[in-house]
Amino acid sequence: MAFLIRNTQTRYGWIAILLHWLIGLLFIGQIALGLAMVRVTSQRTAFELIQLHKSLGFLLLGLVALRLGWRLANGTPNLPAGTGLLERRAAPAAHFALYALQLLLPLTGWALVSASVLEIPTMPFDLFVMPNLPVAVSDAGEAWWRAAHACLAYAAVVLVTIHVLAALRHHFRLGDTVLTRMILPSRQRDDTEPE
Numbered sequence: 001m002a003f004l005i006r007n008t009q010t011r012y013g014w015i016a017i018l019l020h021w022l023i024g025l026l027f028i029g030q031i032a033l034g035l036a037m038v039r040v041t042s043q044r045t046a047f048e049l050i051q052l053h054k055s056l057g058f059l060l061l062g063l064v065a066l067r068l069g070w071r072l073a074n075g076t077p078n079l080p081a082g083t084g085l086l087e088r089r090a091a092p093a094a095h096f097a098l099y100a101l102q103l104l105l106p107l108t109g110w111a112l113v114s115a116s117v118l119e120i121p122t123m124p125f126d127l128f129v130m131p132n133l134p135v136a137v138s139d140a141g142e143a144w145w146r147a148a149h150a151c152l153a154y155a156a157v158v159l160v161t162i163h164v165l166a167a168l169r170h171h172f173r174l175g176d177t178v179l180t181r182m183i184l185p186s187r188q189r190d191d192t193e194p195e
C-alpha cells in the first residue's frame with residue numbers, strides 16, 4: 001500500500017498517527033511528572049524536575065499547535081457506520097475538550113511561572129529564555145494560576161481515561177477499526193459510513 005502521509009475519509013495518514021502517539025505519551029508523562037514533582041521532598045530535585053516539566057510543556061505546546069494545524073488542513077476519517085448517535089455527538093465534544101486542555105495546560109503553567117514573585121527564568125531545554133506572559137506578578141496571582149493549572153490537570157486525567165476506555169471498547173467490544181486505524185494506515189479496512 002502507498003505510504004500515506006495525509007488523512008483520507010477512511011484512514012489516518014502517518015503524520016496524524018505519529019503526532020497522536022508522540023503527544024499522547026508526552027502528555028501522560030507530563031501529568032505524571034507534574035504530580036510527582038510537587039510531592040518530592042528534596043528541594044533541589046524538585047527544582048530540576050520543574051525545569052524539565054517547563055521545557056516539556058513548551059515542547060508539547062509547539063507539537064499541539066502543529067497537530068491542530070495539520071488537523072484543520074486535513075480533516076479526520078469518518079466514524080464507522082455502526083457508531084451510535086450518542087457517541088457521534090460525544091466523541092467530537094471529547095476530542096475538542098482534549099485539544100482545549102492540551103492548549104490550556106501549558107498556557108496556565110506558563111502564566112503560573114510568569115506570575116511568580118520569585119521570577120525564576122524559564123529556559124526550555126537550556127536553549128533560550130522564554131519571555132513571561134503579561135500577567136500580574138503577585139503571590140495571589142501565582143496561587144490562582146497554580147489552582148487553575150492543577151484543576152485542568154485533574155480534568156485531563158479524567159478525559160484521557162475516558163478516551164482510552166472508549167478506544168478499547170471500540171476494539172474489543174465493537175470490533176471496528178477506530179483503534180487500529182490510529183496505529184497503522186495499512187491496518188485499516190473500510191468500515192466507515194459513505195459520505
Ligand code: HEM
Pocket residue numbers: 027030031032033034035038050053054056057058060102105106107108109110112113122146149150153154
Ligand atoms: C501539557 C502540558 C502540561 C501538563 C499536562 C502539566 C501538568 C501538571 C501537573 C499535573 C502538575 C501538578 C499539579 C498539582 O497536583 O499541584 C503541574 C504543576 C506545575 N506545572 Fe505543569 N503541566 C504542563 C505544562 C506546564 C508548563 C508549560 C509550565 C511552565 C512553563 C508548567 C509549570 C508547572 C509548575 C511550576 C508546576 C508546580 C506548581 C506548584 O508548585 O505547585 N506546566 N503541571
